Amino acid sequence: MKLHTESHVDHGLTQPQLDWLLERYADRSEFFIDTVELPEGLGDVPCGLHGPIMGDDPVPDSECRDEVRGDREWTSRLCDRPERRVRTVTVIAGPHDDGSPCVLYTAFGGPLAPQEPGDPRCRDRDESRKFWAEHALTG
Secondary structure, three states: OEOOOOOEOOOOOOHHHHHHHHHHOOOOOOOEEEEEEOOHHHOOEEEOEEOHHHOOOOOOHHHEEEEEOOOOOOEEEEEOOOOEEEOEEEEEEEOOOOOOOOEEEEEEEOOOOOOOOOOOOOOOHHHHHHHHOOOEEEO
16 A cells, blocks of 8 residues: 555654655555554544444434535534544555556545545445444534
8 A cells, every 4th residue: 555646644643654654554555444543652533423333322303413524515413512533543545547456545543434425436325324424523
């Protein structure tokens, strides 16, 4: 796995943390998703996910709003809760159109969550709606 100019690395990971991930997955040559704990010496990362998967109660609708994030064409369920610090990082990587066998697509703090229901690439809208009815992102 290697970094690419299109790697989405704006989730608050430090360069030493990214370097550790690149070394850890250096031998990968195909698509993968993995969640790993950072070694203590590398510190922690921000995580904006809230809800049962994080050990919280479900996030009620009264705390949430639907807003478009970044350049997405769909809305996300957002809340005003602060980010928390975690040592868990989820890595998504795989081939790139330029022929690279395995580049980092993204890495972020926290566990893997289902794609949002409005995401055109969402494969299981029922599962997604159920998950996101109880979870929200810091917004």
